Amino acid sequence: MSGSLRLASAMACALCAPTLCGQSGDIAELFAKSRYDLALEATHEMSDSVLAAEWRVQILDAAGDFPGALAAARAGLARDPDNLRLYQNGANLALTLGDGVAASELCERWRGAIERVGPAEQRPSDLARVERFERDAAQLLSLEQQAQAATTRARWISLALLAASLAALVRLMRR
Amino acid sequence: MAGAAGACTMAVELAAVRLLAPWFGTSSRVWTNVIGIILLALSLGYLLGARLAASQRPRRALSWTLLSAALWTAWLPFLAGPVCRWFLPDGLGLDRAIELWTWGSLAATSVLFLPAAVCLGCVGPLALEIVQRTELSSAGSAGGRVLGWSTLGSLLGTFLTTHFLVPWLGLSWTFLGVAGLLFVLGASLALSERGRATAALALVPLGAAALCSRLERGAPPEGVSVLAERESVYQSVRAIEDRRWGEPMRLLQVNEGLDSFQSVWIAREGLLGPGYYYDLFALPAWWSGARERWRVAVLGLGAGTAFRVLRGASPAGIELDFVGVELDPAMVELGERYFGLDSESARVISGVDARAALRTLESNFDLIVLDAYARQVEIPYHLSSEEALREMRDHLAPGGWLAVNVGGFGFDDPVVRALGGTVARVFPGAVAYRVPASRNFILFARREADVPTPSDPSFRYDGAGAATLLPALSLPSSYARLVPCGDDEALSDDRNPIDELQMRSLEQARERLAATR
Structure with a gap:
């Protein structure tokens, strides 16, 4: 397949960085040195599985493995359904991959998490961010719906025209 | 008359594929749909023509069918955009759009070309009837002459359309030219039948079509400008400049384009950054520890991006010796003009198929890059077969490298697996690397040697951009050693279902995506 501009340009959108705490120290250093292989290995040693997931998302995204990063975000959210960073990164990755369904589902859950656990002073800006992501997700969903409608339309029109042509052929063949 | 109608039929059929190409590409599915619909329309036209021939005034019926065909053909460039967009909405990525190519192109072909082809199909029986009535000849004699002229005309239309009309006049004027010829034939018949009013009536919409019936590809998004467009013998090619991401970037797109590109240019030579597979072509020289001369052949040169990347990202002091093969001369022309392709410092063979050209090349390349694509998504059958890979291996120096660009959604993707398995049958020790941020x-693969993986000491790159290139390839999920596939899975000259594998790849990717939600 020839190259994809959409995925290449997505590298310009940075993800939300993981929490920097004691456990992150070594990984952050390896990550900064671009030793993604060692950094990823180190995440498996972490006792905090959610923080490990945050780092995996970061590392896999930096290495350009967007599906892997999205899967890591989902795995982290399964353990911590109120993690705002993972929601943001997950939605961002789903948008990059053009998956409107996943993006809007993550946005919805993200919005709920902000309302439940988000710091009150950051809530307006967080909600504004969700809204921006939701708009992009809605655009993707609308495209997906258009694509589905176009498929149905194309199928029915083709079949109808073919059937009409064949009927006309049969009719014309009768002397 | 029959000859001209035959020529017009072939012109419409061949140009039809090109008219659909900006939306649906020119895959074998699109060709099959166009040929199928035209054949259906012609058979309808023959039977309808046979009915009309039984009328008292077949000349008048013939003039009507010719004028109708002329009018419909004249408006095809104008109608193509709205009709195709109805069946393939704008804004879809290549991977989503591919699924619509089969049904979308079938529907668009039916709506756009069925009426004109039915009218053209009527010409044969009507012409035959007229010949028979005027000359009082036998049905066999009249039929033989009409068929002879019609087939000769078709032959002429075939060659003229592909080699002259489309490349020189462009699509819109090809259709308008065909419409003009049909109008002249129809009008002259109408006039001989005292149908001056009919001819005059048809002239108005035809004149309007000549003024405003043009193929519109849609305006590029804000920040993107079209530098040049060409209708080559093979495809629609265009060079665009994208300024949306800071540094201006030029992209070469063919046919439907969508979100994909065939060649890339940025102002400096060297690595392009994550998302651009060309960067990986620089690695074999580093992994081999090349010091002196490095002979490279690129099969599917496009506008020459691989040359620019290798020039800027190869080890210092290395002498690069380039050969590039590109089937489409329009790509090379745009490459020289907008993509920094310097045909003086490299040997560029254009207008020749890569496999045929390979046989004429020397057999000591250090690197052969296979980046040939037909219709955006398919590596051509004859270049992805085991036999072709063996020929490539025979053109490598001992320890020489083959780098094949292939699209897919994972190491278990049907296309990656089949082609990778075939490569491994010819080159044991081959490795697939996933290009970061791309599909x-x-x-x-190496001749008589193994390809390094990140744990090997030779896995290094010290050129510009080193901070991003190798780290992204060093993850366990970024590479896989290729396993030879069995005889039943191997791609060969005899059996190569790469087209089907491509569709299966998309289906599998969508199923997997749905399963992860």
């Missing part, structure tokens, strides 16, 4: 994989 591409590069299959690396």
